[in-house]
Amino acid sequence: MSSAELTPEAARRPFSGRRVRFGDLVLQVVAGAAAAGATALVGLITWKVVEGARPALSEYGLAFVTRIAWNPVTDHELYGAGSFLIGTAITSLLALLLAAPLAIGIALYLTELAPRFLRGPVTALVETLAAVPSVVIGLWGILVLGPLLRDHVEPALHSALGFIPLFGAPSQSGSSIFTAIVVLAIMILPIVSSISRELFLGVPPELKEGALALGTTRWEMVRGVMFPYARGGVAAALILGLGRAIGEAIAVTQVIGGGVFIHWNLFSGGDTLASKIAASYQGATSKLQVGSLIYLALILLVFSLVMNFAAQRIVRRVGRSLGQGARA
Amino acid sequence: MSSHGITRADLQLVHLPRRRRVNRLMEGLATLAAAIAVAILVIVVWSVAKRGAGALNLDLITKGPVPFAFGPVKQGLANAFAGSFVLVGLATLMALPVGILVAVYLIEFAPPAIRTAVSLVLDVLNGVPAIVIGIFVFGLIVVGRGQSGWAGAFALACLMLPLVARATMEVLVLVPNSLREASLALGVPRWRTTLSIVLPQTIGGVLTGTVLAVARVAGETAPLLFTSSIVGTQTSWSPFHALQSIPVAIFELSESPDPQDHARAWAAALVLLLFILFTSLAARWLATRSRRKLAASR
Numbered sequence: 330m331s332s333a334e335l336t337p338e339a340a341r342r343p344f345s346g347r348r349v350r351f352g353d354l355v356l357q358v359v360a361g362a363a364a365a366g367a368t369a370l371v372g373l374i375t376w377k378v379v380e381g382a383r384p385a386l387s388e389y390g391l392a393f394v395t396r397i398a399w400n401p402v403t404d405h406e407l408y409g410a411g412s413f414l415i416g417t418a419i420t421s422l423l424a425l426l427l428a429a430p431l432a433i434g435i436a437l438y439l440t441e442l443a444p445r446f447l448r449g450p451v452t453a454l455v456e457t458l459a460a461v462p463s464v465v466i467g468l469w470g471i472l473v474l475g476p477l478l479r480d481h482v483e484p485a486l487h488s489a490l491g492f493i494p495l496f497g498a499p500s501q502s503g504s505s506i507f508t509a510i511v512v513l514a515i516m517i518l519p520i521v522s523s524i525s526r527e528l529f530l531g532v533p534p535e536l537k538e539g540a541l542a543l544g545t546t547r548w549e550m551v552r553g554v555m556f557p558y559a560r561g562g563v564a565a566a567l568i569l570g571l572g573r574a575i576g577e578a579i580a581v582t583q584v585i586g587g588g589v590f591i592h593w594n595l596f597s598g599g600d601t602l603a604s605k606i607a608a609s610y611q612g613a614t615s616k617l618q619v620g621s622l623i624y625l626a627l628i629l630l631v632f633s634l635v636m637n638f639a640a641q642r643i644v645r646r647v648g649r650s651l652g653q654g655a656r657a
Numbered sequence: 658m659s660s661h662g663i664t665r666a667d668l669q670l671v672h673l674p675r676r677r678r679v680n681r682l683m684e685g686l687a688t689l690a691a692a693i694a695v696a697i698l699v700i701v702v703w704s705v706a707k708r709g710a711g712a713l714n715l716d717l718i719t720k721g722p723v724p725f726a727f728g729p730v731k732q733g734l735a736n737a738f739a740g741s742f743v744l745v746g747l748a749t750l751m752a753l754p755v756g757i758l759v760a761v762y763l764i765e766f767a768p769p770a771i772r773t774a775v776s777l778v779l780d781v782l783n784g785v786p787a788i789v790i791g792i793f794v795f796g797l798i799v800v801g802r803g804q805s806g807w808a809g810a811f812a813l814a815c816l817m818l819p820l821v822a823r824a825t826m827e828v829l830v831l832v833p834n835s836l837r838e839a840s841l842a843l844g845v846p847r848w849r850t851t852l853s854i855v856l857p858q859t860i861g862g863v864l865t866g867t868v869l870a871v872a873r874v875a876g877e878t879a880p881l882l883f884t885s886s887i888v889g890t891q892t893s894w895s896p897f898h899a900l901q902s903i904p905v906a907i908f909e910l911s912e913s914p915d916p917q918d919h920a921r922a923w924a925a926a927l928v929l930l931l932f933i934l935f936t937s938l939a940a941r942w943l944a945t946r947s948r949r950k951l952a953a954s955r
């Protein structure tokens with residue numbers, strides 16, 4: 330994943346003292362311009378998003394971030410990101426909670442338990458799940474999963490745990506925050522599991538064999554040797570999965586049902602930052618509303634930048650101490 | 658390690674039955690987790706196949722939708738298939754050369770510090786949510802000029818760029834240095850060494866990365882919503898106005914209350930899924946082949 334150690338520097342510039350050839354210069358400049366352009370793209374994205382959000386930024390300032398309101402009625406316009414922040418936090422964190430143990434279980438199965446002839450095919454299947462487009466998962470979520478959850482899972486959870494406000498009355502349509510959580514969990518499962526699998530593969534066999542030779546059971550070896558060894562990398566994988574869940578727009582828009590979030594019932598509708606933007610792609614008319622939508626995108630962008638830098642830092646730090654391990 | 662470490666008490670034989678039970682439980686749970694993941698994939702693919710196959714016919718691909726039609730005469734999504742082809746094709750044409758050049762610069766020319774920094778930027782770009790890319794291109798191109806196929810293709814290209822660059826970097830470092838040295842020793846200038854000795858070695862890997870990137874963006878909806886989604890029912894191949902695409906069509910049809918629309922959405926989803934599964938398999942096959950070849954030349 331990290332590339333700091335990608336090449337040996339030898340032979341890279343073998344004749345550094347000789348004259349510069351015109352062709353070398355051209356290729357270096359053109360390729361360098363491409364690299365500079367790719368770097369500048371991230372800056373340009375940030376700049377354009379900030380610029381687009383300016384009407385809302387100058388009107389509301391930072392108060393926008395926490396205000397729970399989305400009223401596009403002319404002369405009564407008032408916008409805020411509060412409810413979408415709550416929606417994003419609830420859906421993505423609960424999806425991660427649902428997906429993390431499953432993903433780590435899958436990675437353990439694939440590295441430690443599966444018979445050799447099953448490892449390749451099952452790994453390929455799990456990775457195929459990552460390739461299914463979000464709009465297809467969303468279509469399945471709205472037409473198959475949603476009704477299933479509404480008819481069977483939500484009533485059961487409501488009758489068993491209804492005293493907790495999160496498990497309120499089941500939804501009417503099948504579109505709910507709960508459906509969005511399940512859909513997001515499905516989408517981040519393969520990401521977290523495939524990174525975790527690589528990390529577990531990188532645990533040196535002599536450490537594992539040493540533990541087993543001491544008489545540990547396989548689980549004790551996993552808990553005592555593999556988890557501590559791969560801890561940092563798994564944390565990074567979880568952050569990347571969370572980032573994916575926060576940024577997912579389409580599938581969530583299809584299943585979450587919409588609405589400004591002022592309740593604690595997982596079984597009714599809501600919106601996340603990303604789903605609010607996607608759901609409004611045809612409706613936004615006033616300058617302030619468009620600006621407010623782009624302000625939501627700006628918040629999303631800040632989240633994704635922070636989480637990616639955090640995850641990359643962890644990966645790089647872990648990668649350095651593991652050497653080649655994390656990339657096996 | 659202290660909190661997770663194996664203590665002496667753990668290893669005492671008196672606890673053996675309980676330890677075995679815990680071990681078996683955990684092994685069972687891990688196996689169950691893998692079974693769940695495979696089951697989810699099977700259920701999703703089966704749902705799409707079952708519902709999509711019924712609605713799948715040649716009209717879906719060859720005929721456009723009928724405007725304002727109610728009942729059974731809604732016909733096909735030819736406009737979406739044509740649009741997706743143009744959008745993904747143009748995006749590939751934009752992202753592929755730039756991605757390869759970025760990789761060439763980083764591996765063949767850049768000092769290590771710049772390589773690390775730009776690699777990090779590529780990872781960050783890869784992590785920017787697709788919907789934010791859509792908003793960015795909306796602000797950059799669409800505002801003032803309106804939606805167009807170019808805008809949509811550029812948004813998709815932004816998503817492809819880090820994928821292509823990363824894939825190319827990964828194969829470039831596998832090219833043995835002895836090849837570069839041999840070429841340089843024969844007096845071939847560096848730029849020709851790079852272009853005609855080093856790059857041809859990486860074709861397999863670059864192709865794999867490109868195919869995977871195409872599979873990824875062919876299913877992307879979010880970047881197109883704000884850049885190329887407000888369209889008519891005419892089939893068009895021109896990127897100078899907004900083009901319909903398969904993912905956007907599925908997205909719109911899935912929100913419709915009409916079961917006829919759902920049937921077309923399932924059929925389009927089936928075609929999209931088959932395309933993606935096929936290209937992923939092709940990429941996997943290409944990857945093993947090119948890796949074997951590079952390993953042999955080492």
